[in-house]
Amino acid sequence: MIRLLIAASGTGGHVFPALAVAKKLPNYDVHWLGTSNRLEQSLVNDLYPLHTIPVEGFQTRSILKNIKILFRLLQSVFWIRKLLKEKKIDVIFTTGGYISGAVTLAAYILGIPVILHESNYIPGKTTKLLSYFCHVTALGFKETEKYLPWATTTYLGTPIREQFSISQYLDLNIPEKAFLIIVIGGSQGAVSINNLVRQCALDWINSGAYVVHLTGNNDTKVKTINHTQYITLPFHSNMAALLQRANLAISRAGSGTLAELAATHTPAILIPYPFAAENHQFYNADFFVKAKAAYCYEQKKLTREQLKIAVLDLIKDPTKLKRNGI
The missing domain is CATH 3.40.50.2000 (Glycogen Phosphorylase B;)
Structure with a gap:
């Protein structure tokens, strides 16, 4: 052995x-x-x-x-x-x-x-x-x-974990045809993304979307929004089920997360962690953008209004994801 x-x-x-x-x-x-x-x-x-x-x-x-x-x-x-x-x-x-x-x-x-x-x-x-x-x-x-x-x-x-290659059941109360947005900050969460998303979430919800927001364990504002279409969790044990069901992910650009997004063919808006060594998350994301598999926004340049409109545009016309090869 x-x-x-x-x-x-x-x-x-x-x-x-x-x-x-x-x-x-x-x-x-x-x-x-x-x-x-x-x-x-x-x-x-x-x-x-x-x-x-x-x-x-x-x-x-x-x-x-x-x-x-x-x-x-x-x-x-x-x-x-x-x-x-x-x-x-x-x-x-x-x-x-x-x-x-x-x-x-x-x-x-x-x-x-x-x-x-x-x-x-x-x-x-x-x-x-x-x-x-x-x-x-x-x-x-x-x-x-x-x-x-x-x-x-x-x-x-x-x-990637084997579960990503097998159809998974999502144990959350989300209607089958609802537009589902998941927010992923990586295994440790991303407070800056969390704050941006909370400023936009109600606008997305009012357009019919559901939001599953994985905040990580270091966010003190997790109870800011109370709505049946907004589900906040520190993490989810079955990421494969979430990504398979999601219409759109808003995510950091760690290589592991990107591999999982690719395996489940989940469209994404990527916001690379700006302090990653060698700025490697930006280059990871840029590869996906060039492959027409994601959109990318730099955190220091991204405003609440930009993120809100970008996601609303995709909620209203999901075919734009397909036209961009996602």
Whole structure:
């Protein structure tokens, strides 16, 4: 039996594709490497042995804080090296992020092959560096290979959960023929999008639409609107059912979400997270716009009036989505 260590932590964009891969390998002995208090704690802990390390990204200007982060990273490399030897790991799969640095270095020391998956159109600094040490770098977008000329790459796409390929039942009270808008801020929510949507939602509802608004857990204004056609939830456990039913999604442009939108052929208005590393969400969204699969608005330029009118236009004439190839 092949012994596989999956290193994926933090957001749904890292964890969900890794879970999709793991579930396709029932005959593998799978262990999982993550961090404390992140998404993998609730999604992975009951499925695979979960090992955690205290690493974080270098995202602070404090020199002292960065020294502490570097020290923890070096500690983690030695701890992971011990784990790899104890569990006799044969191969490692990682979806990037700061956790991938420690595991890739530990694996390189021991000569264990690492498969790194880069799901974004523009690879991050971590991917650019670590791809030197990886057996292969799998890509979510074929065009990404031009940014990694020194790496061995293969175009894979972004793995999605199996439920997205099977017709799902949506357990929400929404009429069959109603125009359904879903609002997705990513696995952590998006307060800025939430605020914009709340300013527009009643106009859309008055035009006959239903709105399912996934706010995340960090929004203090979730009870601002009280209407039977407006359903607010921190998250929904069956995203496949929501996307299959939706007429339109308003969403961030994380690679995992885009892969799910593509799988369900859901038209979208994309509002990329403006502070994403390398501005990668904008380039993800731009690829979908060029493929005529979505519209894109930059957050800093998007006004309430623009968003309201753009969605009303699609509610009143849904054929415009088809004319744009969505």
